Amino acid sequence: MNQENRAVAEEALSQALGGADDARVRRMSSLLLGGTGSATATGPLLEALRDPDMGVRSAAAQALARIGTQALTVLIPTLRDPDWRIRYRAAEALGEIGDPRAVSPLIRSLSDEKDHVRYMSAKALGQIGDPAAIDALSRTLHDQNPPARKAAALALGRIGGAEAALEAALESEPSGSVRRGIRDALGRP
Numbered sequence: 001m002n003q004e005n006r007a008v009a010e011e012a013l014s015q016a017l018g019g020a021d022d023a024r025v026r027r028m029s030s031l032l033l034g035g036t037g038s039a040t041a042t043g044p045l046l047e048a049l050r051d052p053d054m055g056v057r058s059a060a061a062q063a064l065a066r067i068g069t070q071a072l073t074v075l076i077p078t079l080r081d082p083d084w085r086i087r088y089r090a091a092e093a094l095g096e097i098g099d100p101r102a103v104s105p106l107i108r109s110l111s112d113e114k115d116h117v118r119y120m121s122a123k124a125l126g127q128i129g130d131p132a133a134i135d136a137l138s139r140t141l142h143d144q145n146p147p148a149r150k151a152a153a154l155a156l157g158r159i160g161g162a163e164a165a166l167e168a169a170l171e172s173e174p175s176g177s178v179r180r181g182i183r184d185a186l187g188r189p
Helices: 004-020 023-035 038-048 054-078 086-096 100-109 115-128 133-139 144-157 161-172 176-186
Strands: none
Touching: 004 023, 004 038, 004 161, 004 176, 023 038, 038 054, 038 115, 054 100, 086 100, 086 115, 100 133, 115 133, 115 144, 133 144, 144 161, 144 176, 161 176
16 A cells, blocks of 8 residues: 555544444444554544543554554553543553563552552563563552452563562462462462
């Protein structure tokens, strides 16, 4: 596709994303727009993270992740958005991108007021796999939210080097699901 046709296609997808009544059209527009790999698609996709339809928000996060490192400049500040659903989707996309520049902002998000955001930030840090997150993830093993604790354990298992923290958490963990996650992280049956 030549440059002119690509620009027309991006514009059409952006308009459909922002104006279609049917959530399926908005969802598909998000995915197709992300497939262009264009940094200019990040603006409309960032707006799609605010869509009332959960499927559209999810597709927009996937699309931003497909754009990759070019989306970091819009996603990292979005971790401070007032809407927790947008922070959650930003953390999700950052984990999929896997760029170490997102580690520090995601570590800050481990203390987010919303448990869903803490969970997704821990998961994202595990996907990135940077040892700089070990201390913060080890503290998250004591989060009040079981899914956040489990995500932290699994992230630590992926990164490695936190066996002592995982062993200590296993001793006092009240949730069976989280204990299972800790054992998985430790490579135990």
